[in-house]
Amino acid sequence: MSVRHIAVAATLLLAAAPAFATLALAQAPLRDTPAEAMKFIPQEETAKALMTLLPGQTYAYEFVSDHENYFILFAKRVDHGNSPEVHEHWIDNITIVSGEGSLTYGGELVGAKPTAPGEARGGSFTGATTTQPIKPGDFFLMPAGIPHMLSAAKGKELTYLVFKTKR
Amino acid sequence: MLKIFTIAAVLAAMPAFATPALAQAPLRDTPPDSFKFLSAQELDQALVATERGQVYSGHVINDHENYWVEFMKRLDHGNMVEFHAHWIDYITVLSGEGSVTYGGVLTGANSRGAGETRGGTLSGATVQPLKPGDYIQIPAGVPHLINAAPGQELKFVLFKHRI
Numbered sequence: 374m375s376v377r378h379i380a381v382a383a384t385l386l387l388a389a390a391p392a393f394a395t396l397a398l399a400q401a402p403l404r405d406t407p408a409e410a411m412k413f414i415p416q417e418e419t420a421k422a423l424m425t426l427l428p429g430q431t432y433a434y435e436f437v438s439d440h441e442n443y444f445i446l447f448a449k450r451v452d453h454g455n456s457p458e459v460h461e462h463w464i465d466n467i468t469i470v471s472g473e474g475s476l477t478y479g480g481e482l483v484g485a486k487p488t489a490p491g492e493a494r495g496g497s498f499t500g501a502t503t504t505q506p507i508k509p510g511d512f513f514l515m516p517a518g519i520p521h522m523l524s525a526a527k528g529k530e531l532t533y534l535v536f537k538t539k540r
Numbered sequence: 541m542l543k544i545f546t547i548a549a550v551l552a553a554m555p556a557f558a559t560p561a562l563a564q565a566p567l568r569d570t571p572p573d574s575f576k577f578l579s580a581q582e583l584d585q586a587l588v589a590t591e592r593g594q595v596y597s598g599h600v601i602n603d604h605e606n607y608w609v610e611f612m613k614r615l616d617h618g619n620m621v622e623f624h625a626h627w628i629d630y631i632t633v634l635s636g637e638g639s640v641t642y643g644g645v646l647t648g649a650n651s652r653g654a655g656e657t658r659g660g661t662l663s664g665a666t667v668q669p670l671k672p673g674d675y676i677q678i679p680a681g682v683p684h685l686i687n688a689a690p691g692q693e694l695k696f697v698l699f700k701h702r703i
Contacts, residue, residue: 404587409628412677413668414675416673447675464573508581510584513578536630
């Protein structure tokens with residue numbers, strides 16, 4: 374084997390290396406959050422956790438399960454201080470748990486501020502929007518990319534369950 | 541000799557091109573869901589019809605490779621122990637009262653394939669009463685049985701995710 378042959382062989386090995394590296398990547402765990410144990414959270418505990426609004430905000434939330442591709446939380450809104458939001462990467466599967474309120478969705482957002490990659494909040498709706506009254510037991514699925522806003526009815530609080538899944 | 545090396549080289553390098561294509565195949569190839577609103581009344585209505593030959597009902601909202609959302613209704617009888625080897629159940633009670641019996645040793649279950657069993661009996665299980673607003677998550681591999689309290693209907697929303 375000549376020096377040239379060795380050089381060719383070395384080049385080949387280097388060229389083939391990404392094939393192994395890529396396979397290794399492809400086999401990396403998809404969701405590397407640890408497995409969850411059995412968990413029971415009574416209604417009282419969730420209600421208590423939602424009693425305190427987030428500092429400087431008019432809403433509260435309580436995570437119950439958090440993964441790379443999905444998470445579950447309970448959230449509460451009051452009748453003021455709500456703003457539109459849009460998620461480019463996440464789908465909201467929402468069930469109303471208690472209270473009364475409304476869901477406004479559609480159109481576009483003007484003046485919204487980015488709060489995280491693919492997330493924007495605030496500003497105002499423009500274009501064709503729909504407002505849907507909501508009450509306990511109602512469900513809606515909000516696809517990624519559609520601006521939406523949840524508000525409690527006057528003098529009420531709105532509690533809901535969110536299954537967030539990655540688009 | 542050089543020719544043989546060249547052929548070997550091309551063959552060796554091929555997986556490098558093939559693998560990224562595989563890695564980029566869509567993870568969940570179900571089409572994206574459009575906006576959906578279902579009122580509590582519509583969901584109640586959807587739960588009137590029972591599953592074939594059963595007394596319980598389920599209404600699937602969406603169906604994806606890795607998850608689905610389903611509204612369910614159970615009575616105080618006719619329920620079976622369930623076991624899912626690959627799926628986690630995230631349950632929130634919407635109305636009615638009942639219980640979830642979980643853990644322990646499952647005997648006499650019927651295999652339904654794909655890591656699912658139904659029926660059989662649980663011994664040494666834990667009984668957790670359930671009421672509206674309660675949340676329970678049941679990891680894959682934990683047998684469980686959900687019942688409404690005597691004379692009641694238990695309704696809950698289930699978020700099912702594959703492990």
